Amino acid sequence: MAAGRAAVVCGLGTHLPSRVVTNEDLARELDTSDEWIRSRTGIGQRHIAEEGTATSDLAVEAGGRALKSAETDAVDTVIVATSTPDHTCPATAPTVAARLGLGTVPAFDVAAMCTGFLYGLAVGGGLIAAGTADSVLVIGAETYSSILDPEDRSTRAIFGDGAGAVMLRAGEPEEPGALGPVILGSDGTGSELIRIPSGGSRDPIRAEHIERADPYFRMAGTRVFRNAVERMVDASREAVSRVGWTLEDIEVFVAHQANVRIMNAVADQMRLPRSRFPVHLDRVGNTAAASIPLALADAVTTGALRPGHRTAVAGFGGGLTWGAATLTWPDVTPV
Numbered sequence: 001m002a003a004g005r006a007a008v009v010c011g012l013g014t015h016l017p018s019r020v021v022t023n024e025d026l027a028r029e030l031d032t033s034d035e036w037i038r039s040r041t042g043i044g045q046r047h048i049a050e051e052g053t054a055t056s057d058l059a060v061e062a063g064g065r066a067l068k069s070a071e072t073d074a075v076d077t078v079i080v081a082t083s084t085p086d087h088t089c090p091a092t093a094p095t096v097a098a099r100l101g102l103g104t105v106p107a108f109d110v111a112a113m114c115t116g117f118l119y120g121l122a123v124g125g126g127l128i129a130a131g132t133a134d135s136v137l138v139i140g141a142e143t144y145s146s147i148l149d150p151e152d153r154s155t156r157a158i159f160g161d162g163a164g165a166v167m168l169r170a171g172e173p174e175e176p177g178a179l180g181p182v183i184l185g186s187d188g189t190g191s192e193l194i195r196i197p198s199g200g201s202r203d204p205i206r207a208e209h210i211e212r213a214d215p216y217f218r219m220a221g222t223r224v225f226r227n228a229v230e231r232m233v234d235a236s237r238e239a240v241s242r243v244g245w246t247l248e249d250i251e252v253f254v255a256h257q258a259n260v261r262i263m264n265a266v267a268d269q270m271r272l273p274r275s276r277f278p279v280h281l282d283r284v285g286n287t288a289a290a291s292i293p294l295a296l297a298d299a300v301t302t303g304a305l306r307p308g309h310r311t312a313v314a315g316f317g318g319g320l321t322w323g324a325a326t327l328t329w330p331d332v333t334p335v
Helices: 023-027 034-041 055-069 093-099 113-129 153-158 188-193 207-212 221-242 260-269 288-302
Strands: 006-015 020-022 045-047 077-081 107-110 135-142 162-171 183-186 252-255 310-317 321-328
Touching: 006 055, 006 113, 006 288, 020 023, 023 034, 023 153, 034 153, 034 260, 055 077, 055 093, 055 135, 055 162, 055 288, 077 093, 077 113, 093 107, 107 113, 113 135, 113 162, 113 183, 113 288, 113 310, 113 321, 135 288, 162 288, 183 221, 188 221, 221 260, 221 310, 221 321, 252 260, 252 288, 288 310
Parallel strands: 077 107, 077 135, 252 310
Antiparallel strands: 006 162, 020 045, 135 162, 183 321, 310 321
């Protein structure tokens, strides 16, 4: 291990597709309404990629902006967290690295669904701590619109497309932006709660049984809600404890933007004011692995997150997977 090395956030970039789909737009296609969606999720609109736009396209935009934010054009490693890759094979990250002009640097995907960005931070931080890399670009990028059932009002109301990226560099553990321990977990006994039933090796899509294949994203909402709250609270408590903070020390808590009721429940269980939990999903929906970096950038832009704030981030996703981390927010301008 490289003594005294820590992964420090030094750049932040985001990208959202220009097409906006409002709740009223969905109501013209499906049996739903603005009131039904808002009351259950807190979402008012979402950004949807145009036909022909792939996850790598969004990732390249966000990654390039993170590099610009960090005032550099080079990086040692690229990690793309996504559950909607361009292809089942190969990984999306090498394409992103090549399109960003980063040469032959190591590049790979992380698949942990909505927790993917936190898993990517943990891996990137580990590479820096070990001395394997001096800088890592971690991108969360999703085109969930490509895997949603057009007739499923619940999932179409929730998910949006987008990408967010963070640049990590080697630094000192006590400086602003240094990541604390990333607390991660999983429980595969709940794998059926969030999944795409067909298309993998368990249920490959074959011509002879195409009529029974289900290639769309499915989620058991009620059971996911309970698990998400419990796991994010527990992971956050551990992350805060590991750096010697109390829960009250958290000035800004950026939770995975899945559902405003989940975020409120996490705040209430941790006995923190809901005002410390910035909300971004009302304008972009649940962007899965992209949601935390997108929410961080939005909080900086609106002034809710400022340099010096003691910050916690937490997420939950399919797998089941979850994670949390802490940092003192640095002076970083998102692009």
